[in-house]
Amino acid sequence: MTGMDRPRRLRRTPAMRRLVAETSLEPRHLVLPMFVADGLDEPREISSMPGVFQHSMDSLRKAAVEAVTAGVGGLMLFGVPRPEDKDPEGSQAADPEGILNRGLRALVSEVGGSTVVMADTCLDEFTSHGHCGVLNAEGAVDNDATLQRYVDMALAQAATGADLLGTSGMMDGQVGAIRAGLDAAGYSDTGILAYAAKYASAFYGPFREAVGSSLQGDRRTYQQDAANRREALRELELDLAEGADIVMVKPAMAYLDILREVADRSPVPVAAYQISGEYAMITAAAQNGWIDRRAAVLESLLGIRRAGADFVLTYWATEAAHWLA
Numbered sequence: 422m423t424g425m426d427r428p429r430r431l432r433r434t435p436a437m438r439r440l441v442a443e444t445s446l447e448p449r450h451l452v453l454p455m456f457v458a459d460g461l462d463e464p465r466e467i468s469s470m471p472g473v474f475q476h477s478m479d480s481l482r483k484a485a486v487e488a489v490t491a492g493v494g495g496l497m498l499f500g501v502p503r504p505e506d507k508d509p510e511g512s513q514a515a516d517p518e519g520i521l522n523r524g525l526r527a528l529v530s531e532v533g534g535s536t537v538v539m540a541d542t543c544l545d546e547f548t549s550h551g552h553c554g555v556l557n558a559e560g561a562v563d564n565d566a567t568l569q570r571y572v573d574m575a576l577a578q579a580a581t582g583a584d585l586l587g588t589s590g591m592m593d594g595q596v597g598a599i600r601a602g603l604d605a606a607g608y609s610d611t612g613i614l615a616y617a618a619k620y621a622s623a624f625y626g627p628f629r630e631a632v633g634s635s636l637q638g639d640r641r642t643y644q645q646d647a648a649n650r651r652e653a654l655r656e657l658e659l660d661l662a663e664g665a666d667i668v669m670v671k672p673a674m675a676y677l678d679i680l681r682e683v684a685d686r687s688p689v690p691v692a693a694y695q696i697s698g699e700y701a702m703i704t705a706a707a708q709n710g711w712i713d714r715r716a717a718v719l720e721s722l723l724g725i726r727r728a729g730a731d732f733v734l735t736y737w738a739t740e741a742a743h744w745l746a
Contacts, residue, residue: 447491448742457524458501469627491742495537515573525581539585540578579608589616597663615665618653624698641701656732677692677728684729693730
């Protein structure tokens, strides 16, 4: 048979497949989300995320060094306060001695300059009601009152030396408010990683345990509706206009179409977050012997990269970086 197209020629050997691969996955493309919890002397495993831990300050430093040595591109830190330290305003979020800001200083001291230290700039871990903002008299999240709380939080995080602030609350105008606040205070070099398209998702479940969430109700009045695509592009345009340095799509795997559209339009780097439920599903299936864990992890990460992510936040960052090295 002559004249037949034979694409298989380019798949014939590992060397040939490596030569013509369109998408790469390298340690620098991976960012490790980390949790530091107040009052811990030893790391505490998260039951719904086997292999992921709430860290003590000492174990946080050790895990950060391991990740950086493996070559990961960055670290994203979440703080877990003690229940008694939460209040309706999320006051500890802006306290220089609050758990998140202490953890950020520890990371900057330990690995600053050798990786990108990122801070979660959201109130949900710190509020007694578990929402990402302050509530009005009717119990709804007050967008504009929340913006000032975000600015206070951002200034405290910038003072720790964090490189990027992750604006994950999905309040209208949050990027612009934080950018203006940072610039006015002299933190013009502190970058903003904007969660431009963050969807209300069932796959966040294990994360609630990870941060000790006190959520009452849901977040559907501010996180995006899973049915909507154009809305994500509008959010992207707004965040870019307000000064976002990097934009994010979250979750990743159920929203690869959104990620592709955002990546096609964004003039700034694009991140995606492989969230707790995605981690838990693959982990559980592998533990049951239903899938090859390593192959599934790497395939899932490569798929997110192929859809357009410049880097991926994943709880497998350190382990995958070791495999890739």
